Amino acid sequence: MRFFEYESRQVVKRAGIPVSPHGFATTPEEARRIAEEIAAPVVVKSQVLTGGRMKAGGVKFADTPDEAAAHAEAILQLEINGHMPRGVLVDSRVAVKQEYYAGVVWDGTRKQPVMLFSDMGGIDIEEVAETHPDHVGRRHVSNLLEVSDYQAKEVIASIGVTGSALTRATPILARLARLFVEHDMTLAEINPLAQLEDGSFVAVDAHMDMENEARPRQKALLEELGVGDEETRQAREATPFELAGEEVDAQDHRGVAGNVTEFDGNLGLVIGAGGGSLTLFDAVRAHGGKPANYCEIGGNPSVAKACGLAKLVLQKPGVDKIAVMMSIVSNTRVDIVARGVVKACLELGHDPAEKIAIFRIPGAWEEEGFKILERYGVEYCDRSVSMHEAARRAVESVERPEADRRNQNAGQDVPSEVTQ
Amino acid sequence: MSILIDADTTFIVQGITGREAVNLTRECLDYGEGAKIVGGVTPGRKGREVHGVPVFDTVAQAVEHHGAPIDGSVVTVPPAFTKDAVMEALEHGIKLIVIVTERIPRRDVAQMVEKAGYVGARIIGPNCLGIIVPDVVKMGGIGGPARDAAKAYTPGPVGVISRSGGMTTEMSSTLTAAGLGQSTAVSIGGDAIIGSSYAELMGLFEADEQTQAIVIYTEPGGRMEAQLAEWVRENDSRLPIVAFMAGRFMDEMPGMSFGHAGTIVEGKADTAAEKIARLAEAGIVVAEEISQIPDIVKSKIAERSPV
Numbered sequence A: 001m002r003f004f005e006y007e008s009r010q011v012v013k014r015a016g017i018p019v020s021p022h023g024f025a026t027t028p029e030e031a032r033r034i035a036e037e038i039a040a041p042v043v044v045k046s047q048v049l050t051g052g053r054m055k056a057g058g059v060k061f062a063d064t065p066d067e068a069a070a071h072a073e074a075i076l077q078l079e080i081n082g083h084m085p086r087g088v089l090v091d092s093r094v095a096v097k098q099e100y101y102a103g104v105v106w107d108g109t110r111k112q113p114v115m116l117f118s119d120m121g122g123i124d125i126e127e128v129a130e131t132h133p134d135h136v137g138r139r140h141v142s143n144l145l146e147v148s149d150y151q152a153k154e155v156i157a158s159i160g161v162t163g164s165a166l167t168r169a170t171p172i173l174a175r176l177a178r179l180f181v182e183h184d185m186t187l188a189e190i191n192p193l194a195q196l197e198d199g200s201f202v203a204v205d206a207h208m209d210m211e212n213e214a215r216p217r218q219k220a221l222l223e224e225l226g227v228g229d230e231e232t233r234q235a236r237e238a239t240p241f242e243l244a245g246e247e248v249d250a251q252d253h254r255g256v257a258g259n260v261t262e263f264d265g266n267l268g269l270v271i272g273a274g275g276g277s278l279t280l281f282d283a284v285r286a287h288g289g290k291p292a293n294y295c296e297i298g299g300n301p302s303v304a305k306a307c308g309l310a311k312l313v314l315q316k317p318g319v320d321k322i323a324v325m326m327s328i329v330s331n332t333r334v335d336i337v338a339r340g341v342v343k344a345c346l347e348l349g350h351d352p353a354e355k356i357a358i359f360r361i362p363g364a365w366e367e368e369g370f371k372i373l374e375r376y377g378v379e380y381c382d383r384s385v386s387m388h389e390a391a392r393r394a395v396e397s398v399e400r401p402e403a404d405r406r407n408q409n410a411g412q413d414v415p416s417e418v419t420q
Numbered sequence B: 001m002s003i004l005i006d007a008d009t010t011f012i013v014q015g016i017t018g019r020e021a022v023n024l025t026r027e028c029l030d031y032g033e034g035a036k037i038v039g040g041v042t043p044g045r046k047g048r049e050v051h052g053v054p055v056f057d058t059v060a061q062a063v064e065h066h067g068a069p070i071d072g073s074v075v076t077v078p079p080a081f082t083k084d085a086v087m088e089a090l091e092h093g094i095k096l097i098v099i100v101t102e103r104i105p106r107r108d109v110a111q112m113v114e115k116a117g118y119v120g121a122r123i124i125g126p127n128c129l130g131i132i133v134p135d136v137v138k139m140g141g142i143g144g145p146a147r148d149a150a151k152a153y154t155p156g157p158v159g160v161i162s163r164s165g166g167m168t169t170e171m172s173s174t175l176t177a178a179g180l181g182q183s184t185a186v187s188i189g190g191d192a193i194i195g196s197s198y199a200e201l202m203g204l205f206e207a208d209e210q211t212q213a214i215v216i217y218t219e220p221g222g223r224m225e226a227q228l229a230e231w232v233r234e235n236d237s238r239l240p241i242v243a244f245m246a247g248r249f250m251d252e253m254p255g256m257s258f259g260h261a262g263t264i265v266e267g268k269a270d271t272a273a274e275k276i277a278r279l280a281e282a283g284i285v286v287a288e289e290i291s292q293i294p295d296i297v298k299s300k301i302a303e304r305s306p307v
Helices: A005-014 A028-038 A065-076 A125-131 A149-157 A163-182 A212-225 A240-250 A274-286 A303-314 A334-347 A366-375 A387-399 A402-408 B019-030 B059-066 B079-091 B106-118 B146-152 B165-177 B198-206 B224-234 B248-252 B272-281 B290-304
Strands: A022-025 A042-046 A059-062 A088-092 A096-107 A112-118 A136-140 A185-196 A201-203 A206-210 A256-262 A267-272 A293-298 A321-326 A356-360 B010-014 B036-041 B053-056 B072-075 B096-099 B122-124 B130-133 B137-139 B155-162 B182-187 B213-218 B241-245 B285-287
Touching: A005 A022, A005 A088, A005 A163, A005 A201, A005 A206, A005 A212, A022 A028, A028 A042, A028 A065, A028 A088, A042 A065, A059 A065, A065 A088, A096 A125, A096 A163, A112 A125, A112 A149, A112 A163, A112 B106, A125 A136, A136 A149, A149 A163, A163 A185, A163 A201, A206 A212, A212 B079, A240 A256, A240 A303, A256 A303, A267 A274, A267 A303, A267 A387, A274 A293, A274 A321, A274 A387, A274 B165, A274 B248, A293 A303, A303 A321, A303 A334, A321 A334, A321 A387, A334 A356, A334 A366, A356 A387, A387 B290, B010 B019, B010 B059, B010 B079, B019 B036, B019 B072, B019 B137, B019 B146, B036 B059, B053 B059, B059 B079, B072 B079, B079 B096, B079 B106, B096 B106, B106 B122, B146 B165, B155 B165, B155 B198, B165 B182, B165 B213, B165 B290, B182 B198, B198 B213, B198 B224, B213 B224, B213 B290, B224 B241, B224 B272, B241 B272, B241 B290, B248 B272, B272 B285, B285 B290
Parallel strands: A267 A293, A267 A321, A321 A356, B010 B036, B010 B072, B036 B053, B072 B096, B096 B122, B155 B182, B155 B213, B213 B241, B241 B285
Antiparallel strands: A022 A088, A042 A059, A042 A088, A096 A112, A096 A185, A112 A136, A185 A201, A185 A206, A256 A293, B130 B137, B130 B182
């Protein structure tokens, strides 16, 4: 879960790291007041959860409070990469002697946090690491012991920083590492960490990302920052279609039928689960198919949930057919999913044989499931048909002209009671 | 032979009275030669039985009742209590811990793994389905009920390692259908930090005579594949590796996670394209489709066999 810059600054500040004088505003008037308080030239920054603010005109410099208010008014209405700003940060323009970088991230291979420090701040650290590796210091810290200041000192000294810069930056990096651990961050970054003309250090910009799984135990911090439970803070705002998917999944606690992501194709997908969904989504695209959505189904959801998900996908504008596919299931029952998707078609007045391009779910209770599908003339297959082959058939079915399809199916009996 | 577990492996199930754990216990008892589940632990439920397995309040009681060290534990307790359960198991000498639970914050996982390292124990998972040695024993929900697991898994020369539990079974079933059995299949979990990565299991497969090839299932996110490529370069492995990479579409959607918590493209090195390149550089064949895997494995085994 990502934090806005103004929240990240607060997180940094409450950990005892100095920050430049600033304030958060949601109106031009508030921006003016903050600029007046700072009583010096300021910079007005859009508060959006996306990059490229500077390029988009979301960062502007102001010499007077009036100018700050005018900039705030413009920036508050400026959409950046599809995001409207939450507000603006009015920040003092500090006289910087040198820009540094301080950061903490996880190393998934070593399975420990790693502290990073560079004397080339203000630019992307990955870029610095590539072009000037000798300007990036790093070291891992134990998960079982408290972070010690000497560890931060070693990182900073390793790139040749000494004197008062070393002694002043050391507690900042150590505190950053402690807050990273304490608050379950996946990224804690101060960039730039500015050394001012008087030798002191302040955080001028900060980025924080907290692990979603830790939100329940970080409630106190989130409340303090005013972050509500309903704020998912994903890389992309959820669409109404995706929110409807969450509702389907929330209707009962049995299994999963949701995690919907919207795409703009014509083939609706009811697929599962974690790795199976990834494989099947790729497979559809590899065969030239255009998925209308991504989703996940697994853990033995109820008929109602499977039905709800299928209905949601079937009703999405532009969807011609749905493909119901999973890797071999052991705890999800094939017959329950079959019943759910057939029911969805019928309730919407569709012929399941027409609307379900293919049903490929092998595994537990498959005989019972296949019987249901047979009754409604739905094309299905077992594990002898690979996931990719099933995806190919689904794509072919949805792309094939209707008349052609009818010819091929001539002679197949569709029970009249479900076609009406 | 097999890696990690065999017919003699004794283990407990922590959180055994939960619905999923009850099923998992049944499945493991029924599969192959029948797992040696010597106890279950759920605080406050001492004295009960789950499918004939005695339930205890503490791991210490289970060990005392067994009268000898216990080899492993399957941990199925809720995420907020998992770290505590694992620390308890480690304290009482358990050396192989399979963590089924998902949604555990990675700080907790990292602490458990580091602690396990100090005491010479190994963690598989979290967010995994466990380990299966075809026709012999399974530890975890992998493959499902005994009857279903028997359909998908069969003994043979291929070691399977997968970040997806379900895909472990799909790939093994594809191998089985092509006449290629498995030595051991391990579902290693879909989280960003896990107890045992591909590279951390390779040494065991290398030392296992039965294993002649490795098949891996992989996804975007993390650096585990680069670590495997490095392992292959550093160790003159006798084992050919065939990989399948799912989630290629995610390369176009940085910052979003699909399927598993660990699948998020945070940097260039996390992308499917980059991983495929790293694996290929190390001589690991990346199959386009799962159905191609058996033929590739057969030809690789034939190449390496002494004439």
